[in-house]
Amino acid sequence: MALRRRKRQDHENHERWLISYADFITLLFAFFVVMYGISSVNEGKFKVFSYSLSEAFNGGVQSAGTVAQLTQEDLFLRSVADRRNARQAEAQRKRDEFVKKVTSDLNRVMGALIKSQQVSVSQTSRGIELEINASVLFExxxxxxxxxxxxxLAExxxxxxxxxxxxxxxxHTDDIPIHTAQFPSNWELSSARASSVVRLFIxxxxxxxxxxxxxxxxxxxxxxxxxxxxxAKNRRIAISILAPQAERTGALPAQ
Structure with missing residues (x-):
């Protein structure tokens, strides 16, 4: 008599949810790591930004606690900026003193010609310009x-x-062409006149x-x-005394 094999009973696994839960927690952790990485702030830059805002709203007065929070790098950059600003302020002060002194001296020496409108003294972006009508200097x-x-001119x-x-x-000359043995064009004439003034200065x-x-x-x-x-007004000699740090090279005058 053959024995009937008993059917194998399958037991249901009630802990499969743990696998899904672990996957979810892993993904959630990765998500927050990414979010933290995106939102992280450069502490040094934040401190500099905070320092600048505080200085602007407090009129430049900083509390000891605020300064103490700045890193050494922040303080170094601040020191470099302060030194640069101080140098620029000193350069501007020297430029202003130079312009004031030279303008006053030229007005004193050229006073009579300035009154007759044959000479003008003006300030430009590069320094001081003394313009003399050519009729005063040349035939x-x-x-x-x-x-x-x-x-x-000697004065x-x-x-x-x-x-x-x-x-x-x-x-400078006017637009009437010149054709002589000595000056074939206005280029030669204007250059020779400028050179004459330079030779006298030397x-x-x-x-x-x-x-x-x-x-x-x-x-x-x-x-x-x-x-x-x-x-007649366009025929002139323009003498530019360049202020400190002004470029020297025949930068052309504005039209």
């Missing part, structure tokens, strides 16, 4: 300084000989290393060349 079509003007040179600022002398003790002579012909008129008076 028509000539580049040799007239005897009557030598004394005035200007003596004022400038005592410092080390760079000086640019620019010659003779009066101004270092040649400080001087630049530039001929600009009729390229930068003060006013349109449409009348004889306008052309």
């Amino acid at each position: 028509t079509g000539q580049a040799e300084i007239q005897t009557a003007a030598l004394g005035v 200007v040179a003596k004022l400038l000989a005592g410092d080390d600022h760079s000086i640019e002398v620019n010659g 003779e009066q003790g101004v270092s040649s290393r400080r001087l630049t002579a530039v001929g600009l012909a009729d390229n930068f008129p003060l006013v349109p060349n449409i009348t004889p008076d306008a052309r």
Whole structure:
């Protein structure tokens, strides 16, 4: 008689949920790690930002606790910025003193010509500009300084000989062409006139290393060349005394 095999009974696993729960917890942990990484703040930059805001709203007064929170790197960067600002302020102070002194001296020496509107003294972005009408210095079509003007220019040179600022002398003409054996064009005439002023300055003790002579012909008129008076105004010598840290190289004047 054959024995009937008993059917195997399968037991239901009641702990399978633990696997899903563990997977969920792992994913949740990874999620919060990623979120923390995204939201983390650069502490140093945050402190600098907080310091700047506090300084702005408190009028530059910082509490000891705020300063103590800054890192050494933050304080070093702050110190570098303060030194840079101090250097810029000192450079601006020297520039202002230079402009004030030189302008006052030129107005004193050239007072009579300034009143007759043959000379002007003005401040530019690069320093001080002294403009002298060509009729004061030269005869028509000539580049040799007239005897009557030598004394005035010599006084200007003596004022400038005592410092080390760079000086640019620019010659300007009107738009009427010149054709002579000595000056084939206005380029030669304007250059020769600027060079004459430079030579006089050197003779009066101004270092040649400080001087630049530039001929600009009729390229930068003060006013349109449409009348004889306008052309006479455009014929001029412009002497630029460059302020400290101003670039020296024949930077062209504004039209």
